[in-house]
Amino acid sequence: MKLKIDGIICEGREGETLMEVAKRHGIHIPSLCYRKGFEGLARCRLCLVEVKEGSRRRIVSSCVYPIKENIEVTVTTDEIQRMRKNIIMLLLLKAPNNSYINKLAEEYKVAAPERYMNPLDDENCILCGLCVKACEKMGTNAISFVNRGIYKKVSTPYDDASKDCIGCGACAEVCPTNAILVEDNEGKRKIWNREFNMVKCSLCGSYFATEEAYKLMQEKLNDNEEPICNECRKKIAADKLKESFANIY
Amino acid sequence: MSFVYEEIIHGYPKEKRYTLAILQDIQKRNGFIPREAMEYLSQYLGLPVSNIYSIATFYKALSLKPKGKHIIKVCSGTACHIRGSGTIKEELLELLGIKPGETSEDGLFSVEVVNCLGACALAPVVVIDDKYYGNMTKDKVKSVIDQYKEERVHG
Numbered sequence: 001m002k003l004k005i006d007g008i009i010c011e012g013r014e015g016e017t018l019m020e021v022a023k024r025h026g027i028h029i030p031s032l033c034y035r036k037g038f039e040g041l042a043r044c045r046l047c048l049v050e051v052k053e054g055s056r057r058r059i060v061s062s063c064v065y066p067i068k069e070n071i072e073v074t075v076t077t078d079e080i081q082r083m084r085k086n087i088i089m090l091l092l093l094k095a096p097n098n099s100y101i102n103k104l105a106e107e108y109k110v111a112a113p114e115r116y117m118n119p120l121d122d123e124n125c126i127l128c129g130l131c132v133k134a135c136e137k138m139g140t141n142a143i144s145f146v147n148r149g150i151y152k153k154v155s156t157p158y159d160d161a162s163k164d165c166i167g168c169g170a171c172a173e174v175c176p177t178n179a180i181l182v183e184d185n186e187g188k189r190k191i192w193n194r195e196f197n198m199v200k201c202s203l204c205g206s207y208f209a210t211e212e213a214y215k216l217m218q219e220k221l222n223d224n225e226e227p228i229c230n231e232c233r234k235k236i237a238a239d240k241l242k243e244s245f246a247n248i249y
Numbered sequence: 250m251s252f253v254y255e256e257i258i259h260g261y262p263k264e265k266r267y268t269l270a271i272l273q274d275i276q277k278r279n280g281f282i283p284r285e286a287m288e289y290l291s292q293y294l295g296l297p298v299s300n301i302y303s304i305a306t307f308y309k310a311l312s313l314k315p316k317g318k319h320i321i322k323v324c325s326g327t328a329c330h331i332r333g334s335g336t337i338k339e340e341l342l343e344l345l346g347i348k349p350g351e352t353s354e355d356g357l358f359s360v361e362v363v364n365c366l367g368a369c370a371l372a373p374v375v376v377i378d379d380k381y382y383g384n385m386t387k388d389k390v391k392s393v394i395d396q397y398k399e400e401r402v403h404g
Contacts, residue, residue: 144300146306157287
């Protein structure tokens, strides 16, 4: 399937979203709640683009818009730029002290009206729901959206330490605004009001995962080897590669 | 008094789409949704507790805390507002010594402030359980509450 994004002819398969196709062709579409490997959530709305199909023009969220043959896409028009600015202004009111949102606002030259601004607000969450999705993908489903309207937030049931949580930190890892607090200290990890014991890497001795997350990983991979952290795994792989190339010459 | 939520839950097929119906049923018969019921339901439907909690906190009709024996709804819609529902609300809350959404200490009354009850001709209107009290005044509020306190109103 062929389509044009900003004048560049792109190739895509049926069922792919505009965002996926654009990413593959190296075309940047701004977004907060899109993450590779996740289906689009269409929550942050920064990925708005204009789609021209025949004589019809409309504005769509590229992270959930399935591509069509021969459409012409413009990533940024004056109208879309204005919309993005408005969205960023609202995000800035939601998380006025978040460094990432502030950086974004600076980049787009957006200032929030002062009379609506609470400078003491320490909220970082923009309720994009990526963390909820990540937790679902892990198969743990420990967190979800709670309440609604202005009281909406992401949390565990009753804000308690969830017995479903494995402390993997996937939620914090995907968070675009760094809103989820993970405290790692001397072999203990605190997240979502629960404390976990951590596992040491058998090679370098650094703590790298919680006992629960490591157990799940072992079960999924059907692996009974000694615990090895990501860094050491990379090192082993690199060493293997080096060895195999050394034998060629 | 023990409440058997198991019975209610088992009355429904094991399908995700019945989640809300089951929660509504529990709410109706028990006045609120106990934590254990949510955990039991999660097991029964094979649905994460977090999802059920999410639903239970989303809908205003579902409550996580025990509600009073009588639910008082005070309308604050446009018609009622104009005809002085503000003072009625204040009088009621002062009489019971609670805030909107709370339950009185004796466990008799819960007060909810709602946006319209569809009875604007009766403005200002107060609904207690399923009974409508129209053209409310400060004095009427007191006498109606007293009636309920003395349990002179049934059904």
